Amino acid sequence: MPTRFKLNTGAEIPAIGFGTWQDESAQEDAVIEAIKAGYRHIDTAQAYRTEKAIGQAIKKSGLPREQLFITTKLWNTKHHPDDVPKALQESLDDLQLDYVDLFLIHWPVAWKRGYEQFPKENGRVVLEDIDYVDTYKALERLLQTGKVKAIGVSNFSKAEMEKLIDNTSVVPAVHQMECHPWLQQHDFCEWHKAKGIHITHYSPFGNQNEIYSGGHLGRLIDEPVLKEIGEKYGKSGAQVALAWGVTREHSVIPKSKTPSRIKNNLEGDFKLTEEELKKIEGINRKIRFNDSSTAFGKAFFTDLEGSPA
Numbered sequence: 001m002p003t004r005f006k007l008n009t010g011a012e013i014p015a016i017g018f019g020t021w022q023d024e025s026a027q028e029d030a031v032i033e034a035i036k037a038g039y040r041h042i043d044t045a046q047a048y049r050t051e052k053a054i055g056q057a058i059k060k061s062g063l064p065r066e067q068l069f070i071t072t073k074l075w076n077t078k079h080h081p082d083d084v085p086k087a088l089q090e091s092l093d094d095l096q097l098d099y100v101d102l103f104l105i106h107w108p109v110a111w112k113r114g115y116e117q118f119p120k121e122n123g124r125v126v127l128e129d130i131d132y133v134d135t136y137k138a139l140e141r142l143l144q145t146g147k148v149k150a151i152g153v154s155n156f157s158k159a160e161m162e163k164l165i166d167n168t169s170v171v172p173a174v175h176q177m178e179c180h181p182w183l184q185q186h187d188f189c190e191w192h193k194a195k196g197i198h199i200t201h202y203s204p205f206g207n208q209n210e211i212y213s214g215g216h217l218g219r220l221i222d223e224p225v226l227k228e229i230g231e232k233y234g235k236s237g238a239q240v241a242l243a244w245g246v247t248r249e250h251s252v253i254p255k256s257k258t259p260s261r262i263k264n265n266l267e268g269d270f271k272l273t274e275e276e277l278k279k280i281e282g283i284n285r286k287i288r289f290n291d292s293s294t295a296f297g298k299a300f301f302t303d304l305e306g307s308p309a
């Protein structure tokens with residue numbers, strides 16, 4: 001049985017999900033392949049421009065809707081509370097769905113309202129003065145419509161999480177964040193556990209994402225410790241990186257457009273021993289590959305572990 005974790009809503013999230021950022025034109029086939037392989041959790045975002053492809057793939061799969069867990073995210077240009085219901089509806093229309101299982105605030109920063117994905121003036125992104133607390137309250141209201149089953153956030157710092165919880169009534173079900181054996185974030189993860197907030201690891205293979213810098217570090221999935229642990233189980237370093245998340249009771253959302261990897265990644269659903277977790281603790285380089293602070297016009301992750309590659 002594939003592992004699933006219980007959210008604070010009572011719903012279950014499959015431990016291994018399927019990431020769909022980048023390679024837009026390959027995503028319909030990739031998601032068809034993923035569903036065929038057994039993935040039941042798919043991660044997307046309005047900003048990825050992959051929702052339409054995913055909608056098509058889901059439709060073609062013929063799978064009953066209730067067997068799938070679909071996450072999408074609100075983009076930075078849609079933070080005004082009046083824009084939130086419409087943004088969700090646009091995502092639902094593209095996905096050809098009546099509801100999503102999880103709706104996340106993609107980044108804790110608001111940009112100029114409208115349809116320009118990266119609104120810029122003089123080379124700089126144009127910010128909007130909207131508090132993410134007010135945005136989140138608009139997400140809370142969506143829960144009443146049945147169009148979202150759970151809400152949460154992504155890329156928030158600890159101070160931002162604390163402010164959110166102190167000023168809203170629904171504790172986020174999920175925080176999606178960069179997490180992998182080179183950015184382990186143990187303290188922050190413990191904090192989430194105490195609050196009942198499930199964590200999803202994005203970029204679970206660290207610097208494997210082609211647009212990240214950090215090539216000079218070698219590949220995280222080639223770390224000798226991961227490969228050595230994998231040998232015992234007949235698994236690859238990549239599968240051990242996923243199992244490391246699953247063992248910590250976090251979901252992981254690897255992305256791949258390659259059929260063999262799509263299948264192999266799903267087999268990262270197994271548990272490591274305490275001793276193996278300890279060994280992996282020893283390779284925490286505290287490197288963050290997805291820090292958009294400069295490009296996005298706000299300093300993110302200021303109180304968290306990890307420096308840019």
Ligand SMILES: NC(=O)c1ccc[n+]([C@@H]2O[C@H](COP(=O)([O-])OP(=O)(O)OC[C@H]3O[C@@H](n4cnc5c(N)ncnc54)[C@H](OP(=O)(O)O)[C@@H]3O)[C@@H](O)[C@H]2O)c1
Pocket residue numbers: 018019020021022043044106154155176177201202203204205206208209210221238239253254255256257258261262264265290
């Ligand atoms: N919330 C956020 O701000 C945020 C940010 C980043 C990512 N995400 C989500 O998290 C998902 C995963 O993160 P990611 O796309 O950054 O990176 P990732 O899943 O860590 O890595 C993807 C890269 O690894 C390659 N790959 C996949 N499986 C492999 C394997 N078994 N062995 C070797 N290489 C493998 C893929 O290549 P091929 O595709 O060519 O096979 C692709 O280049 C995203 O797709 C997205 O859904 C969310």
